[in-house]
Amino acid sequence: MTRRYFLPADTTAGALGADALAEQLQGALHEGETVVRNGSRGAFWLEPLLEVEEGGERIAFGPLDGRQLGELLATDYTQWREHESCLGSVAQLPWFKAQTRLTFKRAGIDDPLCLDGYLAQQGFEGLEHALHLAPEDIVEEVLRSGLRGRGGAAFPAGIKWRTVAEASAEQKYIVCNADEGDSGTFADRLLMEADPYQLIEGMAIAGLAVGATRGYIYLRSEYPRTWEVLHRAIGKAEAAGYLGDNIGNSNRAFHLELRIGAGAYICGEETAMLESLEGKRGMVRAKPPLPALEGLFGQPTVVNNVLTLAAVSTVLADGAEAYAALGMERSKGTLCLQLAGNIKRGGLLEVPFGMSVREVVEQLGGGTRSGRPIKAIQAGGPLGAYLPESAWDTPLDYEAFAGIGGMLGHGGLVVFDDTADMAAQARFAMAFCAEESCGKCTPCRVGSTRGVEVIDKIIAREDPAANMTLLEDLCDTMEHASLCAMGGLTPHPVRSAMTYFPEDFCKDVGEV
Numbered sequence: 139m140t141r142r143y144f145l146p147a148d149t150t151a152g153a154l155g156a157d158a159l160a161e162q163l164q165g166a167l168h169e170g171e172t173v174v175r176n177g178s179r180g181a182f183w184l185e186p187l188l189e190v191e192e193g194g195e196r197i198a199f200g201p202l203d204g205r206q207l208g209e210l211l212a213t214d215y216t217q218w219r220e221h222e223s224c225l226g227s228v229a230q231l232p233w234f235k236a237q238t239r240l241t242f243k244r245a246g247i248d249d250p251l252c253l254d255g256y257l258a259q260q261g262f263e264g265l266e267h268a269l270h271l272a273p274e275d276i277v278e279e280v281l282r283s284g285l286r287g288r289g290g291a292a293f294p295a296g297i298k299w300r301t302v303a304e305a306s307a308e309q310k311y312i313v314c315n316a317d318e319g320d321s322g323t324f325a326d327r328l329l330m331e332a333d334p335y336q337l338i339e340g341m342a343i344a345g346l347a348v349g350a351t352r353g354y355i356y357l358r359s360e361y362p363r364t365w366e367v368l369h370r371a372i373g374k375a376e377a378a379g380y381l382g383d384n385i386g387n388s389n390r391a392f393h394l395e396l397r398i399g400a401g402a403y404i405c406g407e408e409t410a411m412l413e414s415l416e417g418k419r420g421m422v423r424a425k426p427p428l429p430a431l432e433g434l435f436g437q438p439t440v441v442n443n444v445l446t447l448a449a450v451s452t453v454l455a456d457g458a459e460a461y462a463a464l465g466m467e468r469s470k471g472t473l474c475l476q477l478a479g480n481i482k483r484g485g486l487l488e489v490p491f492g493m494s495v496r497e498v499v500e501q502l503g504g505g506t507r508s509g510r511p512i513k514a515i516q517a518g519g520p521l522g523a524y525l526p527e528s529a530w531d532t533p534l535d536y537e538a539f540a541g542i543g544g545m546l547g548h549g550g551l552v553v554f555d556d557t558a559d560m561a562a563q564a565r566f567a568m569a570f571c572a573e574e575s576c577g578k579c580t581p582c583r584v585g586s587t588r589g590v591e592v593i594d595k596i597i598a599r600e601d602p603a604a605n606m607t608l609l610e611d612l613c614d615t616m617e618h619a620s621l622c623a624m625g626g627l628t629p630h631p632v633r634s635a636m637t638y639f640p641e642d643f644c645k646d647v648g649e650v
Contacts, residue, residue, distance in 0.1 A: 140170050144189040147175035148331040149363045156186040166211050177332025179246030180486025239488045240452045240472050245332035251370055253378055256335045264454030268343045276347035277303055282458035284470030285621055289443030290547045292536045301350040301430040305438035312344045312353035315411055315443045319403040320519030322478035322550035326444035329487055330364045334371035340447035343454055344440050345392040353394045356411050359401045369394050403574035407622050408441040409513040414446045421576040445474055467489035467622040470536045479552035480506045496530040510555040518547030520570050521627035523634035560639035565593045567631040582625025585616040602644050
């Protein structure tokens with residue numbers, strides 16, 4: 139009998155007990171049975187998710203604990219479908235059928251480090267295509283796809299690449315920003331742990347496009363499992379000729395190194411990250427010059443995040459037109475969303491741009507885990523606005539979100555039920571900025587500290603009307619005078635909490 143068990147080995151599944159289940163399973167294997175530690179499919183509400191493949195059929199069980207696994211192993215396989223944790227085929231679950239997976243289409247299918255498995259699932263087709271194109275044609279393909287940076291700023295990737303390609307320099311660089319620090323986000327980590335070759339492929343394509351022969355992945359230190367997966371994947375890719383001096387026997391070089399950050403949120407800002415990569419303290423640089431012209435070590439540099447570079451491999455494999463056919467207006471392709479906070483079905487979703495926040499959170503997310511009404515949804519990380527119900531029908535689109543004073547950022551959606559105190563959340567935003575500011579500019583460094591003090595006075599009912607006015611003035615200063623987005627965006631969550639949930643700041647609204 140040939141039977142394969144699939145248990146995810148990623149960080150989240152491990153934290154939920156998958157490692158212990160794998161050990162239990164290993165001790166009960168029969169001849170012809172194997173355990174594959176795959177990547178997670180992103181359905182964290184079902185983890186640990188065990189999939190069993192036999193006779194070409196793959197059925198899932200989850201969330202599974204040790205007792206349930208013991209029950210399954212003690213019974214005949216023909217009876218397993220009657221077990222309480224049986225889900226049937228993962229692909230047929232409504233949660234997955236509602237998605238359009240491009241970037242995460244391979245996540246959870248196989249061992250993420252198996253090169254043959256990657257090749258069998260369209261892996262390196264984008265790189266093979268790029269090797270037959272002139273650099274300017276690769277850039278043109280990315281431009282026509284409409285791909286925009288998925289790290290937060292949503293700048294068109296092709297325009298950034300063209301700027302670097304047209305710059306004159308002996309050495310250029312590709313830098314992947316994998317310092318995923320936004321609260322409620324985990325898409326980068328999941329992609330790197332579930333499908334690392336896709337990122338490697340995207341970076342090699344970027345190198346071919348702009349003439350860069352060296353690349354760096356700047357990974358946050360809090361991701362030790364990710365480091366292990368990437369470290370091994372880079373070694374295997376080098377041995378197979380997809381990295382190095384002669385990628386794909388093309389006589390074109392691209393070398394890739396993995397670097398670890400020290401856990402500072404500000405190093406997610408591209409210029410602070412470049413400083414850190416150069417061995418300096420991670421502080422933001424004034425712009426101009428743009429990193430595309432004077433980036434790492436003063437050389438032209440493409441800085442993109444994990445999801446952007448991973449999407450490039452899909453664009454080159456499937457063609458720009460196929461990618462641009464999804465989405466709406468200027469937001470093309472798919473959006474990778476992370477549902478977190480008080481949510482019933484949390485995890486990673488990939489859908490075309492254009493679905494509404496309500497559809498995603500209520501229909502796919504299933505509402506709150508507590509079962510209470512949703513009070514607010516924070517989109518775009520810790521510096522994103524807290525959205526009230528009146529904004530939940532807004533389509534997931536960069537311009538539509540900007541129109542309501544919000545931002546999509548890295549695609550994180552954090553849900554709060556009606557017991558949340560939004561004054562406390564506003565204080566959290568200011569305190570987060572005070573903790574994570576690099577300290578280079580006064581509005582961010584001092585403004586956030588004073589902001590915490592003012593909010594504390596409002597909560598304590600110390601002259602609330604005057605202090606609310608003072609808080610508004612402080613937000614104006616931070617927004618318009620800060621050197622980078624850290625201080626400039628911190629007013630967004632604060633103001634949205636004040637605007638949409640004033641009752642949480644002053645129980646008697648007549649006070650203000």
